[in-house]
Amino acid sequence: xxxxxxxxxxxxxxxxxxxxxxxxxxxxxxxxxxxxxxxxxxxxxxxxxxxxxxxxxxxxxxxxxxxxxxxxxxxxxxxxxxxxxxxxxxxxxxxxxxxxxxxxxxxxxxxxxxxxxxxxxxxxxxxxxxxxxxxxxxxxxxxxxxxxxxxxxxxxxxxxxxxxxxxxxxxxxxxxxxxxxxxxxxxxxxxxxxxxxxxxxxxxxxxxxxxxxxxxxx
Numbered sequence: 001x002x003x004x005x006x007x008x009x010x011x012x013x014x015x016x017x018x019x020x021x022x023x024x025x026x027x028x029x030x031x032x033x034x035x036x037x038x039x040x041x042x043x044x045x046x047x048x049x050x051x052x053x054x055x056x057x058x059x060x061x062x063x064x065x066x067x068x069x070x071x072x073x074x075x076x077x078x079x080x081x082x083x084x085x086x087x088x089x090x091x092x093x094x095x096x097x098x099x100x101x102x103x104x105x106x107x108x109x110x111x112x113x114x115x116x117x118x119x120x121x122x123x124x125x126x127x128x129x130x131x132x133x134x135x136x137x138x139x140x141x142x143x144x145x146x147x148x149x150x151x152x153x154x155x156x157x158x159x160x161x162x163x164x165x166x167x168x169x170x171x172x173x174x175x176x177x178x179x180x181x182x183x184x185x186x187x188x189x190x191x192x193x194x195x196x197x198x199x200x201x202x203x204x205x206x207x208x209x210x211x212x213x214x215x216x217x218x
Contacts, residue, residue, distance in 0.1 A: 002027055013030065016036065017034075017035075034057045035060075038050075038053070043071075063084075064088065074099035081144060081186070082108065092131075094139075105141070106144050108143075109133070109146070111156075111164060130169070
């Protein structure tokens, strides 16, 4: 799959799993990012998992199966991405959008699951995805479009991936940002945090002689 991602034109991909990427061989020129997908049953279980994994992965995503988990994930600064599987009956609502706008969390759409909704003609499910995007737009929450691919046949080239969102009346330029700009901004931010330069939101630690200097960034 990594080889195919490179051929399709991707410069970076996130690989989700329960283990870090140590020892994984990637094609030359392809940036592979570690990601973990948490599937907690309660808000308390989510907090416990975040304490354990936050420093181990570049991207931390939460699959939401209850409103309590969704609200906790949206407000927690340690969560990068929230997403809602079709079978959950939930969607990214106005309350979660408000919380995510304050915490810096993003709303993710999984293309594989979106195509399942289209295949089965689930108009209610498609409306919920569209409503989630609208709530995110209104609050300035970044939206991410991922392939959700678990095998090579489910993979698509980046622009082809983005073009499928036009089925939900999303402008192609906006959809391209969901595939490229929005996820990459999360990766850059978290790599700075994991590097040890991050001190607090808007503050970066810079080495200075034998000590350190904390400087505020825009």
